[in-house]
Amino acid sequence: MYDETEFTAPAMPTRFLSHGTLGCHDLQKSRRLYEVFLGIETMQTSPISLMIRLGTEHVYAVVQVKNKDKMPRYYHNGLDVETVEDVDSAHETAVAQAEIWGLTDISRPVEQHGT
Known part of the structure; x- marks a missing residue:
């Protein structure tokens, strides 16, 4: 065990939260939703992935997966x-x-x- 009062600075030299990952069933339908419905900037990065962002440099990778479970409501953006x-x-x-x-x-x- 450790004493938290011993730590005066973060253990890691982190600067900012740069990205996250979202799964999808159909990459092209998802891309259209992000661009046309939500007005989010997209960039195709591979046959099965996009990068998306809106208003900042923070990005999400959107990756097409075969067996994506329904996301619980408490996992959200x-x-x-x-x-x-x-x-x-x-x-x-x-x-x-x-x-x-x-x-x-x-x-x-x-x-x-x-x-």
Whole structure:
């Protein structure tokens, strides 16, 4: 065991969180969703992967996998908008266009994470 009070600085010389990974069933459908529906910048990096980003240099690798399980709701990523009205409008758009984009399990917006 160790005494946490002994540590005055991080053990690792980290600078920033640079990337994450998301799985998908169909890379081209996912790319279209990210670009057209969400307005996210995409770049194809291989036949089975994309890099995506929006507003910062932080990127996600999107990788097509054969046996992707449904992701539990507590594994999620947030996209910010300016106002509560924008949140409500985004929800209405998602519901209205769900069939076009293959969206399922759309929940009503709730305030969480303090935002």
